[in-house]
Amino acid sequence: MRFRLLSSLALLSLASFAHADTVWLKNGDRLTGTIKLLDSKKLLLQTEYGGNIPLSWDKIKTLQRDKPVIVQRGKYEPDFPVESLKPADDGQVVVTTTDGQQTVPLASITQIVPPRPFLRDFAWKGNIDAGLDYISSSEDSQKYDIDFKTQARHGMWRHNANGSYDRYKANDTVSTNKYDLQYALDRFFDEKFFWQGRAEYKRDWIQALAKQRTLGTGPGYQFWDNELGAFSLTGLLNHNRYQYADGGSDQFLSASMKWDYNRYLYGQTIQFFTTGELGRPLDNTANFTFDGDVGLRYKVTNWASLNLKASKELTSGAEGNVNQTEYTAGVGVSW
Known part of the structure; x- marks a missing residue:
């Protein structure tokens, strides 16, 4: 009984971790939470343990998010929908769109905004x-x-x-x-x-x-x-x-x-x-x-x-x- 309880808790933890966004920093730290936005060279990460944490964009090594976001590359460039972001080499990220995957430098991304659903609960x-x-x-x-x-x-x-x-x-x-x-x-x-x-x-x-x-x-x-x-x-x-x-x-x-x-x-x-x-x-x-x-x-x-x-x-x-x-x-x- 105790083994089954511990197994269930472990599975819940893994499921929660799997759905969390992950940010790897250049100093070796890894943070998990929910990416709220990137703007003005600040990535805002919402965490359970520290609330909203602003991170300097140039201090980030790579990141991962499995849910859709809206990305802008260049201040005056149009934004476009992205299905997911996958970790890549230092200073890069794999961007997945309907046209396929592309590895892009983090420095080229100026804005990340998670879309809000039009029809949502209260x-x-x-x-x-x-x-x-x-x-x-x-x-x-x-x-x-x-x-x-x-x-x-x-x-x-x-x-x-x-x-x-x-x-x-x-x-x-x-x-x-x-x-x-x-x-x-x-x-x-x-x-x-x-x-x-x-x-x-x-x-x-x-x-x-x-x-x-x-x-x-x-x-x-x-x-x-x-x-x-x-x-x-x-x-x-x-x-x-x-x-x-x-x-x-x-x-x-x-x-x-x-x-x-x-x-x-x-x-x-x-x-x-x-x-x-x-x-x-x-x-x-x-x-x-x-x-x-x-x-x-x-x-x-x-x-x-x-x-x-x-x-x-x-x-x-x-x-x-x-x-x-x-x-x-x-x-x-x-x-």
Whole structure:
């Protein structure tokens, strides 16, 4: 009985090892795990014992992966699908494609990205960023900036939710106090095209434009979504309702373009991101609206990060014009 148990454990270990990716280093070490990506001359290896480990590409002797990847040879060359990567001599790897096998130098490979299946089980990711400042001096000040963004994907559906809360107080005077909540549902038709329906609510206790309600729908295009990042554009036809601090209100239709872009650099150590929306009312309620963020995240651990962000909200030509710019530094968590 004990022998059978030990044999089963050994077989499970061998099976697990057989499916793991392997990286041989020039110093003689061998690492096993899952290759997440190669970018900016950094190979990111996900391991059970050390989390995500970035490896310098020029320190790698050879490697092995039995699952498909997307490979790019040369910064401006098109990428191509690869069925497997097999170990070869020092500084080389055997690339297997539908056309056969070819031994290529590692130095000629600039990018490796595992493909993500279009139809997959439930997947959830997101982040929360917070910037909190309190200064006690002759002029006391408090600043709170909290943002969250989350996305859940299952089959042909994708749920998107994000929100923010901003408050700034100095010398007992509150100059910023607002929040924003948004939910959007995407229905994909294939890997790229989707249709979105969204609802958004904004509340501001300081500006003349006190409340904004938006319902919109329209087509979208997902340019990419992989370990390097994601980029999508969405065009929307919206019904907007503005309520002002003096009790007045406006209702109108508008057209807008949303973007959502993020890109990892240096083996997922740094993330550049920008999201936002540019809109134009279909009547004379306002000239245009703009709401966008741009920033950087520096990953301290697999889940913790430091971030810098600039935000701009602009409503031009409306009864209650809005023109606010904010800069925030803080910490965040991601999953």
